Amino acid sequence: MGLLEGLSTWQIAVVTVLSIALVQRFVANYTWHKKYKFPNQIPGVPIFGNSFQIPPIQQGTWGQAQAKKYGEMYTCKFGVNNWVFLNSSRVVNDLMEKRSAIYSSRQNLPMASGIMSGSCRILLMPYSDRWRAIRKVMHTILNTQNKQLFAPFQDLESKHLLYDYLHNPDQWYVANQRYANSVIMSVVFGKRFELNHPDTRELLETSTEILQALQPGASLVDTLPILNKLPTFLQWWRPRGLRAQEKCKKVYRREVEDLKARIEAGTARDCYALQYMKTPEAHKYGETQFLFSLGSIMEAGSDTSRIAISQVIAAAALDKRWVNTLRSHLDLVCGSKAERLPQFSDRPSLPYMSAVAKEAMRWRPMAQIGFPHMLIQDDEYEGYKFPAGTMFTWNALTIALNEEEFEDPMRFWPERFMDEDVGNVLKGHLSFGPGRRQCSGYHVGDTNVWIAVARLMYCFDFEPVEGKPIDTIHSNWLEYRHAPIAVTIKVRSPAHAALIEREGKAAVETKY
Numbered sequence: 191m192g193l194l195e196g197l198s199t200w201q202i203a204v205v206t207v208l209s210i211a212l213v214q215r216f217v218a219n220y221t222w223h224k225k226y227k228f229p230n231q232i233p234g235v236p237i238f239g240n241s242f243q244i245p246p247i248q249q250g251t252w253g254q255a256q257a258k259k260y261g262e263m264y265t266c267k268f269g270v271n272n273w274v275f276l277n278s279s280r281v282v283n284d285l286m287e288k289r290s291a292i293y294s295s296r297q298n299l300p301m302a303s304g305i306m307s308g309s310c311r312i313l314l315m316p317y318s319d320r321w322r323a324i325r326k327v328m329h330t331i332l333n334t335q336n337k338q339l340f341a342p343f344q345d346l347e348s349k350h351l352l353y354d355y356l357h358n359p360d361q362w363y364v365a366n367q368r369y370a371n372s373v374i375m376s377v378v379f380g381k382r383f384e385l386n387h388p389d390t391r392e393l394l395e396t397s398t399e400i401l402q403a404l405q406p407g408a409s410l411v412d413t414l415p416i417l418n419k420l421p422t423f424l425q426w427w428r429p430r431g432l433r434a435q436e437k438c439k440k441v442y443r444r445e446v447e448d449l450k451a452r453i454e455a456g457t458a459r460d461c462y463a464l465q466y467m468k469t470p471e472a473h474k475y476g477e478t479q480f481l482f483s484l485g486s487i488m489e490a491g492s493d494t495s496r497i498a499i500s501q502v503i504a505a506a507a508l509d510k511r512w513v514n515t516l517r518s519h520l521d522l523v524c525g526s527k528a529e530r531l532p533q534f535s536d537r538p539s540l541p542y543m544s545a546v547a548k549e550a551m552r553w554r555p556m557a558q559i560g561f562p563h564m565l566i567q568d569d570e571y572e573g574y575k576f577p578a579g580t581m582f583t584w585n586a587l588t589i590a591l592n593e594e595e596f597e598d599p600m601r602f603w604p605e606r607f608m609d610e611d612v613g614n615v616l617k618g619h620l621s622f623g624p625g626r627r628q629c630s631g632y633h634v635g636d637t638n639v640w641i642a643v644a645r646l647m648y649c650f651d652f653e654p655v656e657g658k659p660i661d662t663i664h665s666n667w668l669e670y671r672h673a674p675i676a677v678t679i680k681v682r683s684p685a686h687a688a689l690i691e692r693e694g695k696a697a698v699e700t701k702y
């Protein structure tokens with residue numbers, strides 16, 4: 191008896207079409223697998239691949255465990271995306287640096303980028319003419335030659351930071367948050383940040399929302415972008431995404447309007463937004479892009495500096511050796527009796543402090559498994575063949591803690607950077623990312639950390655709290671509502687307290 195016997199003509203037609211589609215799929219799959227070759231693939235489940243294996247936060251130790259098992263490069267599947275994890279500086283350099291012309295795009299994220307960001311969030315934009323144009327402007331405004339734009343803000347806010355530590359040592363993590371946000375708010379909009387103001391709370395909420403949306407598996411459509419082809423009315427995630435986009439725009443627009451009012455009143459300070467508004471790019475791509483070009487910097491610049499400073503405090507409580515060395519350098523330059531605070535102009539005399547800032551970046555990289563770049567054309571490397579669309583990431587914590595790359599990698603040891611490159615904030619670690627997508631605000635990030643840490647270490651002692659061990663690997667550094675670790679903070683001497691009173695009070699009372 192024939193298999194199709196008893197079926198109507200249209201049923202036979204359906205079975206035939208389905209069979210052809212299945213065979214085509216099988217052949218395409220077979221050809222694809224014959225054509226391309228990936229490094230060790232971590233076994234996963236059908237359709238979702240490894241999406242349920244990777245933890246939602248603190249992914250570094252997971253990435254490290256896989257590297258131990260699968261070697262210098264391994265592949266994960268998150269939905270339809272193949273992610274290649276690069277586990278040594280050698281392979282990161284070979285691919286993401288040297289070939290960065292083709293390794294610098296971003297994943298197609300219909301929800302996080304398309305709907306929530308109107309395809310205008312710089313961090314998530316594909317490698318395109320628009321991204322290049324905006325990135326160029328960012329570079330012109332944020333580069334080190336333009337440091338007169340951000341140095342005065344960092345100077346003032348770090349004095350405020352000391353004052354907060356002196357008067358409210360138990361709230362040190364809130365002080366770090368205020369500092370980092372206020373510097374960025376000042377750099378971008380020329381305005382100080384008031385932590386408890388409802389407007390700024392809303393601004394922080396928008397950053398948290400996008401961070402959550404970027405976690406692997408946070409949205410089904412980002413895992414399986416084919417769902418984006420469903421008719422709009424069936425896309426149940428769309429209204430939530432659009433609400434998030436509108437909220438961002440409302441928050442950014444309010445700051446722009448406020449700045450415009452200050453420009454009109456003649457009270458506006460020079461800032462990123464003011465300089466950006468004068469460029470053709472500010473008007474070329476429409477309002478959504480204009481707003482996100484400013485908002486993206488606020489987002490990218492705040493938490494990163496806050497976390498780096500908190501991690502240095504943990505390092506200071508855990509190991510006095512580097513603190514004592516730094517102190518001896520600071521005392522030599524600023525006086526051992528609290529004669530004056532460290533300044534940016536001291537930087538040439540304080541290379542050890544620059545090494546501390548670099549070590550802060552290496553020791554506990556913020557993006558623990560990097561931030562993936564998308565390959566835009568087929569490529570071959572050491573016997574592997576990658577199709578366009580493959581995602582590549584530098585496995586940051588794994589590399590930072592690899593004994594073959596760094597001597598005694600668990601130790602916070604600034605001496606490792608005391609060489610002729612100590613002034614090159616990018617060299618010797620990967621915390622600002624590799625290649626053309628490298629952090630655009632690295633000068634601001636580095637100087638934020640430099641001035642805050644130099645002043646904090648000059649003025650305060652940091653000790654662990656008995657019975658509360660500090661776990662710097664597993665602490666949730668993203669957390670901002672309570673302290674990620676327990677430390678005791680004491681001012682070094684009455685003279686240091688008096689210095690902070692003098693300098694800090696004036697900073698706290700400064701309004702603009």
Ligand code: HEM
Pocket residue numbers: 312313314325328332486487490491492494495498551556557561562621622623624625626627628629630631632634635636639
């Ligand atoms: C301690 C401080 C900071 C760290 C560790 C850091 C780290 C990073 C990393 C890892 C990336 C992704 C790089 C990649 O994909 O290859 C990035 C991107 C970015 N960062 Fe930073 N960052 C810091 C501070 C800042 C600051 C202060 C600003 C702004 C003033 C900023 C602006 C940006 C922007 C706009 C991007 C997106 C670049 C693009 O996709 O083209 N960052 N940052």
